[in-house]
Amino acid sequence: MHFVEAKGILSTENGMNLYRGCSHGCIYCDSRSTCYQFTHAFEDIEVKQNAPELLERALRSKRKKCMIGTGAMCDPYMHCEEELQMTRKCLELIDRYEFGVTILTKSDRILRDIDLLESINQKAKCVVQMTLTTYDEALCSILEPNVCGTHRRFEVLEQMRERGIPTMVWLTPILPFINDTKENIIGILNYCIQAQVYGVICFDMGLTLREGDREYFYQALDQSFPGLKERYIKTYANSYYVPSPQNKELMKLFQNICQAHGIQWEIDKCFQYLQEFPERYKQMCLEDFWT
Numbered sequence: 001m002h003f004v005e006a007k008g009i010l011s012t013e014n015g016m017n018l019y020r021g022c023s024h025g026c027i028y029c030d031s032r033s034t035c036y037q038f039t040h041a042f043e044d045i046e047v048k049q050n051a052p053e054l055l056e057r058a059l060r061s062k063r064k065k066c067m068i069g070t071g072a073m074c075d076p077y078m079h080c081e082e083e084l085q086m087t088r089k090c091l092e093l094i095d096r097y098e099f100g101v102t103i104l105t106k107s108d109r110i111l112r113d114i115d116l117l118e119s120i121n122q123k124a125k126c127v128v129q130m131t132l133t134t135y136d137e138a139l140c141s142i143l144e145p146n147v148c149g150t151h152r153r154f155e156v157l158e159q160m161r162e163r164g165i166p167t168m169v170w171l172t173p174i175l176p177f178i179n180d181t182k183e184n185i186i187g188i189l190n191y192c193i194q195a196q197v198y199g200v201i202c203f204d205m206g207l208t209l210r211e212g213d214r215e216y217f218y219q220a221l222d223q224s225f226p227g228l229k230e231r232y233i234k235t236y237a238n239s240y241y242v243p244s245p246q247n248k249e250l251m252k253l254f255q256n257i258c259q260a261h262g263i264q265w266e267i268d269k270c271f272q273y274l275q276e277f278p279e280r281y282k283q284m285c286l287e288d289f290w291t
Helices: 051-061 086-096 108-123 137-143 150-162 182-195 213-224 228-236 247-260 267-275 279-290
Strands: 002-004 046-048 067-070 100-105 126-131 167-170 199-201 206-208 241-243
Touching: 051 086, 067 086, 067 267, 086 100, 086 108, 100 108, 108 126, 108 150, 126 150, 126 267, 137 150, 150 167, 150 182, 167 182, 167 267, 182 247, 199 267, 213 228
Parallel strands: 002 046, 067 100, 100 126, 126 167, 167 199
Antiparallel strands: 206 241
16 A cells, blocks of 8 residues: 555546555456556555545535546445545545535445435435445355455445435446356346345446456456366457357346336436436526526
């Protein structure tokens, strides 16, 4: 772990990454790809130590309330968050200035901040997003070794529901020849139904592999699934997009289950929901615009 002074914290789309790198150890992580130009080891977490100061400055300067997003590149609830509490400090600012927030994580550490999330949701809007990929707990521990299992993440979703905090699930990636089965998809979607999630984001049943990510993934396959790397190479060569042979069938299953239970599955509508600020602020925003 090392510390840096960041020049800015919010992207043009109001997203923020407080950390760079990750300690979860997921074998498929796209953030390992060389295109992201990491200049340090991926597990050597870079901490933007001045992030709270930068965020407060940014929030105070905004004329309109909006949703602030975090977790797109690096999980805001990695192991180092227990000590550093960077995410909590930033949530306190979002709560104080009455902005909205949407958080994407795999970790049950988010429960530490459920009080803040509930407060933000009461004042504006909070959406908690959980990545669920693997229903089988033993298999999940191989694919995502240093983070809580899928059932525990389901329990997090339920606790959010009990507090009235809306949730969304990312059903991705689904790994060909590993967890691309009907049983896996049905198991995860049953969790989503029970937790009454707003929507499930699933681009396709498959994954992407780029330079840096591919090498790490293949090394993990050699360790845990001997012989499977050769099957990937024979089937996909060096393709960036690696779809499951069951993609069409599993996507139809996914869409049918979501439709039957009133779960939003259309990607554009899911993202629209994540970006929308609550209705009660829209009139205020319009008044700001015309003054």
